[in-house]
Amino acid sequence: MTTAAPPERPAPVREEEPVRDRRPLLLAALTVALLACALLAAGTGAYAIPLGDLLASLAHRAHLGGHALERVPESVLWNVRLPRVVLALLVGAALGCAGALTQGVFGNPLAEPAVIGVSSGGAVGAVACIVLGLDALGSWTVTAAAFASGLLTVGAVYALSRSGGRTEVVTLLLTGVAVNAFCGALIGLLLFTADTAAISQVTFWQLGSLSQAGWTKVLAVLPFAALGLAVAPRYARRLDLLALGERPARHLGVDVERMRIVLVTAVALLTAAAVAVSGVIGFVGLVVPHLLRMLAGPGHRFLLPASAVGGALVLVAGDLAARTLAAPAELPLGVLTAFIGSPFFFWLLRRTRRRQGGWA
């Protein structure tokens, strides 16, 4: 094949991308902050554990020297604090990554996993179990029902918006709106028939919390979170191309429909797993990818891992705040993230308007 050589020698493309150099540094800084925050959270609480003891116990369990602590601090650390910190980390990473994926798949900075019905669908399952008193799987019933109905709802949204082998984004989003409203009505109907105890349990579940954390919950989330987090980066480059629009992405060789099925499934797994163990924790998936995009540009090869780390950082810090700010009482984590997240989002909105004259 011949190539079209222009008559004059091509000038080199000028690189004016100072943001590019910031990416590895930012990712490293986020990771360090996450580790520091996780250690702080593991040591802080009603029973304080000094950092030295904490590291010694971690090293001991990893067979790297160190020493076991006395019975009480060892038990507090390994049965209460660490599972909670690890769960916060996993849920945060899942929500952050799912948020970045959703925005990329829909080419819309305002999309979040909730738009495809995964959160409200999960809530229907959980609320139905609580209100109807179902306990086929014992204490796991609510978690399993939330996960299953979250996935089922996404499947329904996708199937309903498909026509002729293709899915239009607008149809998908509008179907999500309709299904969300339907789920809201179902929850309302269930609450209408519920007794007071069930209503307060539902309310607490919907506020979002990690207070029921334990290693079994960590193990329940881990495979889904790991699967979703492992699949996401493989699609980073193709998500960049999708920003050009569906047709241009297809012209560049992307199998758009297949990619969308894979990524919507990944979003559903990540979010459903998070919702199942922690209830509805809003705004992490929306705000974290936004903030990172502003700091270091929209390239998904950076954005996907950074959103996972950033989401984990926000939830570990948020959960630490939730259980220490009003100690000995515990604030609901979902309330806290939305309470801080929404004004922050508003600030981002104003700032973007000022700088670029609108969302872009």
Added chain:
Amino acid sequence: MTALLEAGGIGCTVGGRELLADVDLAVHAGEILALLGPNGAGKSTLLSVLAGDRRPDRGEVRIDGRPLAAYRPAELARRRALLPQTHEVSFPFPAAEVVRMGRAPWTGRCSAAEDEAAVARATTATDCAHLAGRPFTALSGGERARVALARVLAQDTALLLLDEPTAALDLRHQELVLRIARERADAGRGVVVVLHDLTLAAAHADRIALLDAGRTVATGSTREVLDAELLGRVYRHPVEVLAHPRGGAPIVLPERPRGAD
């Protein structure tokens, strides 16, 4: 001449309305084929059929002798590129990054140096080296159009489909775009370009396919197709075809009522 692309008996029906009927078309290496016709004639529909976006209800499109349906998306992306009419990017990617996206189909098949060279050639040719670091979303309409063209050129395909590439451009950049199309054709590529400016088509195209109501009413050299009587009938407006005083290329003007003089 070898046909890069052949379309035979293409028909598309949507909601009982025939968008395309019995369209035959061949694009050869080394030529610019202009698709002309009034609004709603089916030019963009035909282009999306040729690009493989829309499966025709009747007929078949072949690229390099192989039916479109037999290609995997990535294989097709190394053979044809399409410049769409509108240029949107959902997130503020820098213009240089947008141009580089054109190299995606060649990932793993080209060295980084070849990729960079293709990007640099495309960027220089379209006069957008100075836009490299700016976010695409902050560019003007004409700048976006040139960056989008650079992306399509960087894709480096034997077949280039351009949907109204001159619509948002000033006079200088209109000429620039068609000169690039000419260079590509001279280098052995095939170019299909949808245009509204008949004089522009006359000056740059080798052949013209004239569409009306989903059918090709004429295909041939510029002088054959740019006939005053035929154009008047197709566009439902009387036109004059003049010859350029130097070279004799056709100039097409709509007939305008003369002011009282």
